[in-house]
Amino acid sequence: MPRLVILFFALNLAFAAISRSLAEDVSATADESPDIRRITFRDKDDTSRTILGEVMQEAQDGGVMMKCDDGRIWIIQPDQITDREKIADEYSPISxxxxxxxxxxxxxxxxxxxxxxxxxxxxxxxxxxxxxxxxxxxxxxxxxxxxxxxxxxxxxxxxxxxxxxxxxxxxxxxxxxxxxxxxxxxxxxxxxxxxxxxxxxxxxxxxxxxxxxxxxxxxxxxxYNCGLQQRYADNPMWVSEGLATFFESPDMRNPGRWRAIGRVNQVNLARWKSGIRNRPDDSLATLLASDQRYKDAETATFAYAEGWALTYFLIKTSRKEYVAYLQSLSQGKPLAERSARERVEMFEAAFGPLDKVDKSFLTYMRRVK
Known part of the structure; x- marks a missing residue:
């Protein structure tokens, strides 16, 4: 079985519940000057913790999503908070x-x-x-x-x-x-x-x-640290995992065992070729519309393979459009989810009708070795 999803998706069900609460009822902070605070709260193991950082979102009930000075993001429920203080001093990440x-x-x-x-x-x-x-x-x-x-x-x-x-x-x-x-x-x-x-x-x-x-x-x-993707935004998993598998391919002829980006990922190519015989007609649509195939053990292997193959195909054949698509995704806001239809429409706006893309995709991947 391939490595599972980026860890947040399997990290903590409580985080997901808190995130939904914040997403439904937040005060926007993105277009204002940074809101820097020092917050003391009771952590999940009931220990007291004090953090300094920038408030990313705040719910009307006092719950906050906050990026700490070391880059961590905390999602804190109001009943966890024991003290909060707005900081006027200049803020900078730790060294x-x-x-x-x-x-x-x-x-x-x-x-x-x-x-x-x-x-x-x-x-x-x-x-x-x-x-x-x-x-x-x-x-x-x-x-x-x-x-x-x-x-x-x-x-x-x-x-x-x-x-x-x-x-x-x-x-x-x-x-x-x-x-x-x-x-x-x-x-x-x-x-x-x-x-x-x-x-x-x-x-x-x-x-x-x-x-x-x-x-x-x-x-x-x-x-997630250079602006290519935003943490806790709606980042389709085929994009995240497709990029990571595009970059990862080792080169066992090289003493360093990795030297170049975008080599054919032989593991995922083999999985793609093995699964293509039973690939449903709507496979591309389901890959784009939802992350569920990555989360299901029965479908995850082929989802990783298809995500890699689609990324490889788009970078090799539609690189300019692919970069523009990533740039659009990078503007996503934390906790703001797109619907399945919105995900597909965003893809089609960048690359054209799904049926034509899928036909070209299959034709191209048949030639990859």
Whole structure:
């Protein structure tokens, strides 16, 4: 089974309920000057926590969605809040050194820190492996921004530290991840968490699979930290997962095991070719209209394959239109959902009628090797 959805979608049902509450009854803040506050609240384990950050949305009952100075997003119910204070001083994200110290205080003294120019890596195993992972991160970072610059999309670099937690083995990963995300951790070897803005992985003996996971999840993290995608906005999963699988393909002939963006993803190509025989006529429509196929274990494998194939096809044949489509999606607001019809209509406005796109898509993918 492929890695599951971006972790937020399996993170916490309570978050979804709070999000719906905020979405139904919010005070807009996007077009005003930043609303910076210091809020003290009781966390889910009933510990007191004080955070400083920018209010993204606020409900009339006092519930808030807030981006903290370390890049985390908190969704806080009014009955959790014990104190709130509006801050007039200038606000800025914490530094990488501050992020490292904050993470060490949370994770404990069995962890060490390795910093690269753009990443803060917390690890509990081999420093050599942490440096390997850091090298992959930096390769991706450079190539990611170069790729989009070549598409004439000058994305801003992240303003919050990019934090990654690298565990020494599967047991260590399960201990950490299960506490954060629950039993879903058993089916994963890595994930990016929309709420914490951190990615987590461990040292998998299969290095090819390891490289794919590291690049895949780090692509999610970059996309959500440079404005390509907005956290908690309506980001179709075929877009998010299609991009991550487009970027991830390892190159086992290369000592670094990853060197270029957009190589044919052989794993997903094989899954695409295997599933195409039973592909329903409305497969493209259902992929666009809803994320359900990614969430269902019986349909997830082919959904990932089709999402990769569609992304590959559009970038290779309609690159300008694809970038414009992503730019439109990037304007989405947190908690604002599009209907199934709106999703399909937005796609057709960018690429043309669905039946014609699907015909061209199938024809093109038959030639891909």
């Amino acid at each position: 990488p050194d501050e992020a490292a110290q904050r993470m060490l205080s949370e994770l404990g003294d069995r962890f060490s820190v390795y910093q690269t120019p753009h990443y803060v890596i917390l690890y509990d195993g081999s420093e050599v492996y942490a440096k390997q992972v850091g090298s992959l991160f930096e390769q991706l970072y450079k190539n990611f921004f170069t790729f989009w610059k070549n598409q004439r999309w000058q994305l801003p670099e992240p303003d919050h530290p990019l934090v990654a937690i690298v565990l020494k083995d599967h047991d260590s990963f399960l201990n950490h991840a299960t506490a954060e995300i629950g039993p879903t951790a058993k089916s994963m070897i890595g994930y990016y968490n929309l709420a914490s803005n951190q990615m987590t992985t461990f040292n998998v003996p299969n290095w090819e699979r390891n490289v794919s996971t590291i690049i895949h999840e780090a692509t999610h993290q970059l996309a």
